[in-house]
Amino acid sequence: MHTIGSWWRASSRGRSSLNRRRYPAPAGRALLRAAALLLSLTIAVPTAAIARSLAASDVVLDLSPATDLLATWPKAGTGTADAPRRVRAAERRAALALGQTPAYRALRAFIAAENRCTLADAEFARAVTHPDSTLCGLSLQPAYVDRDQIRALAAELHSYSDSLAIWIAAEAGRYLPMAEEWRPVRFWFVVSSRWSFDAVTLSPELAGTTEPIVLINLTEVIGYGANTNERVRTLAHVMAHEAFHSALRQRERLLVGWAKYQQPIRSPLDYIARVMTDEGVAHWIDWGGRPGADSIFTRSVPGPHEAKAFDQLAIATRRVRDRDSDFEGRTEVLQMASNGPLWSKYGAISGMFAAYRIESQLGLDSLRAAVTGGPSEFLKMYGRVAAADTLLKRVPAALGGG
Numbered sequence: 439m440h441t442i443g444s445w446w447r448a449s450s451r452g453r454s455s456l457n458r459r460r461y462p463a464p465a466g467r468a469l470l471r472a473a474a475l476l477l478s479l480t481i482a483v484p485t486a487a488i489a490r491s492l493a494a495s496d497v498v499l500d501l502s503p504a505t506d507l508l509a510t511w512p513k514a515g516t517g518t519a520d521a522p523r524r525v526r527a528a529e530r531r532a533a534l535a536l537g538q539t540p541a542y543r544a545l546r547a548f549i550a551a552e553n554r555c556t557l558a559d560a561e562f563a564r565a566v567t568h569p570d571s572t573l574c575g576l577s578l579q580p581a582y583v584d585r586d587q588i589r590a591l592a593a594e595l596h597s598y599s600d601s602l603a604i605w606i607a608a609e610a611g612r613y614l615p616m617a618e619e620w621r622p623v624r625f626w627f628v629v630s631s632r633w634s635f636d637a638v639t640l641s642p643e644l645a646g647t648t649e650p651i652v653l654i655n656l657t658e659v660i661g662y663g664a665n666t667n668e669r670v671r672t673l674a675h676v677m678a679h680e681a682f683h684s685a686l687r688q689r690e691r692l693l694v695g696w697a698k699y700q701q702p703i704r705s706p707l708d709y710i711a712r713v714m715t716d717e718g719v720a721h722w723i724d725w726g727g728r729p730g731a732d733s734i735f736t737r738s739v740p741g742p743h744e745a746k747a748f749d750q751l752a753i754a755t756r757r758v759r760d761r762d763s764d765f766e767g768r769t770e771v772l773q774m775a776s777n778g779p780l781w782s783k784y785g786a787i788s789g790m791f792a793a794y795r796i797e798s799q800l801g802l803d804s805l806r807a808a809v810t811g812g813p814s815e816f817l818k819m820y821g822r823v824a825a826a827d828t829l830l831k832r833v834p835a836a837l838g839g840g
């Protein structure tokens with residue numbers, strides 16, 4: 439298990455032993471020691487840690503929330519899909535205890551926020567012991583039916599967790615700002631409803647934790663492919679996407695260029711700019727390496743998805759600035775920036791193509807600098823790329839891309 443800060447503590451020890459070699463004669467050394475002791479008693483000496491990229495040891499995969507829930511269900515054939523079964527008191531206690539674990543507490547908090555409905559302890563337990571019941575939008579029946587496939591998926595993810603962590607850290611890490619210290623990017627794998635969510639990064643406040651948490655719903659991941667291998671391959675892209683969000687949340691509050699983009703964001707334009715950067719780069723990480731990416735990311739002329747996303751962005755920017763339009767309408771336009779069908783998410787998708795254009799024209803280091811610089815810098819940088827190529831779509835001037 440990775441412990442917070444272990445990397446820089448180890449390296450700072452190494453540095454101090456190097457320094458010692460340059461110390462002068464023994465008498466001088468004693469004097470220096472006394473001076474150092476006096477200093478250490480009066481002021482805290484700052485540790486000069488080296489900024490580094492996200493590493494595999496920062497990415498922590500925890501499959502036990504999913505496997506613990508699956509363990510309460512019989513293998514296919516004995517319970518089949520025909521729940522409810524006869525439930526023993528020990529099974530009910532196990533289901534209640536499961537609802538109290540950090541991962542399912544976080545899931546319940548997410549469900550409560552999404553569905554505006556609180557799932558009581560007993561209700562969560564009932565959803566587990568009687569999967570055919572739907573409580574507060576939670577229905578485990580699809581998971582119950584697919585339980586053996588989900589078990590196989592969890593086992594495969596467990597056996598590949600080291601290589602997945604390496605791949606995810608590399609994919610997300612090369613776009614993230616450097617940091618002296620990273621807190622763990624935690625993935626909690628759970629079993630939840632179908633058609634609800636596949637992966638989500640929860641804030642520490644919502645998750646009840648000290649760092650952001652990524653929940654992965656394995657029930658939904660079953661829909662990623664026809665077999666376990668295909669599912670794991672697709673999930674790796676999705677996990678890199680979420681790792682970017684989760685790790686960026688750690689850094690952004692310390693970066694000047696992100697100061698005005700912290701939640702809650704008052705300005706609709708700042709909100710869209712944030713989505714374009716945060717979701718845009720996450721989508722680029724997610725989709726840039728998938729099979730068939732060549733047909734989406736077209737070198738010379740923008741393809742239909744790219745053109746549509748920027749057209750929708752222009753329309754949305756006009757609508758949220760229109761003071762005559764109603765509040766609900768403007769809120770809906772803002773939600774569509776990052777919610778709904780993939781190609782309709784005008785903020786996330788225009789941002790994804792902006793990230794692609796920045797990287798292919800100016801290089802990876804420039805895109806990383808744009809992320810570190812914040813949404814305003816990201817849009818300005820894309821603006822320069824688009825200004826140099828008349829075929830590329832422009833970002834509306836109101837968003838600061840001009």
Ligand SMILES: [Zn+2]
Pocket residue numbers: 679683717720721
């Ligand atoms: Zn995202």
